[in-house]
Amino acid sequence: MTGAKGFTLMEILIVTLLFALASTILAQTFVSFNKLQRRIESASSLAQDMRFATEMFVREARNKSINYAAYAPGEAASSTVLHLLTTGGTEDISVQSGAVCADPSGANCLALSVNGGAWNPVTSAHVNVRRFNVYIRPTDSPFTPVSGSYSSNLQPVVTMLLDMQYLGANASDTVSLITQTSVASRLYQR
Numbered sequence: 001m002t003g004a005k006g007f008t009l010m011e012i013l014i015v016t017l018l019f020a021l022a023s024t025i026l027a028q029t030f031v032s033f034n035k036l037q038r039r040i041e042s043a044s045s046l047a048q049d050m051r052f053a054t055e056m057f058v059r060e061a062r063n064k065s066i067n068y069a070a071y072a073p074g075e076a077a078s079s080t081v082l083h084l085l086t087t088g089g090t091e092d093i094s095v096q097s098g099a100v101c102a103d104p105s106g107a108n109c110l111a112l113s114v115n116g117g118a119w120n121p122v123t124s125a126h127v128n129v130r131r132f133n134v135y136i137r138p139t140d141s142p143f144t145p146v147s148g149s150y151s152s153n154l155q156p157v158v159t160m161l162l163d164m165q166y167l168g169a170n171a172s173d174t175v176s177l178i179t180q181t182s183v184a185s186r187l188y189q190r
Contacts, residue, residue, distance in 0.1 A: 035172060043175045046166040049127045050177050053110050053162060056122060057093065060084060061158045061183040064091065068141040076136040082158065089115035095132045096121070105167045123164070130176075131163035143189040157184050 007015075061082065067090055068076060070083035081094040092113045100119045101109035107128035111119040123129060137159075138152040159182040166175045 038168065038170070038173050039175065042166040042168045042173045043177075045124070046127060046164060046175050046177055049123050049166075050162065050164055050179055053122055053164075054160075054179055054181055056112075057082070057160050057162075058181060058183050060091065060093065061160075062186050065143075065185060065187050065189070066136055066141075066156050066158065068144070071136075074139060077139045079134045079136070080132055082134045082160070086114075091115075093122075093134075094119075095129045101125075107167055110162075126167045128165045128167050129162070130165055131161065131178075133161040135159040135161075155184050155188060157182055159183075 061084070064084040064086055066076070067083035067085045070090070070092075071079065081092055084091040084093075094111060094113070095108050096111040096119050097106075097108045100111055101107060101121050101123075103109065103121075103125045105126050105128070107126060108130070109121040109123045109127070110129050110132060111121050113119045135158070137157050138154045140151045142150055142152040142154055142156065144150075159180065161178070161180045163178045164176070166173070168174050
């Protein structure tokens with residue numbers, strides 16, 4: 001048959017190969033974009049928790065006094081708990097784990113306790129607090145006179161180091177952030 005219209009077997013195979021190659025490239029691009037989207041969502045969620053925890057810490061440390069009596073001598077220099085005095089009692093900020101966090105992933109959370117009561121989580125689920133350190137200067141209260149004079153004329157400054165990690169469903173979704181900030185109390189008692 002001369003003049004028959006249609007495609008040869010070779011033409012069909014080439015077109016099929018090109019279509020399969022284009023489909024594979026598009027599928028890989030789609031999968032990569034989905035992974036990137038999940039990672040961006042994880043980073044966004046972690047950044048939001050980090051901002052919230054940092055703002056809460058700054059607000060609490062700035063507007064309350066350091067509870068120097070809650071620290072052993074020299075412990076205020078570096079601690080994992082921030083002890084504060086409020087007008088109604090005490091307030092503590094610390095890393096907690098287990099039932100306090102109510103996180104199915106078993107993550108450690110940053111928590112707040114008022115007047116020695118129950119710990120309330122500050123960070124959300126799937127956010128693991130890997131490190132929370134508090135550094136206080138001066139290490140002794142500058143507001144309590146010792147032998148008729150004050151041990152320091154420095155305004156108390158609290159520095160916080162916070163290392164948090166978002167625990168995603170996949171290992172590739174895990175994101176970490178570290179922040180450090182210093183806060184001077186607005187309360188000067190002399």
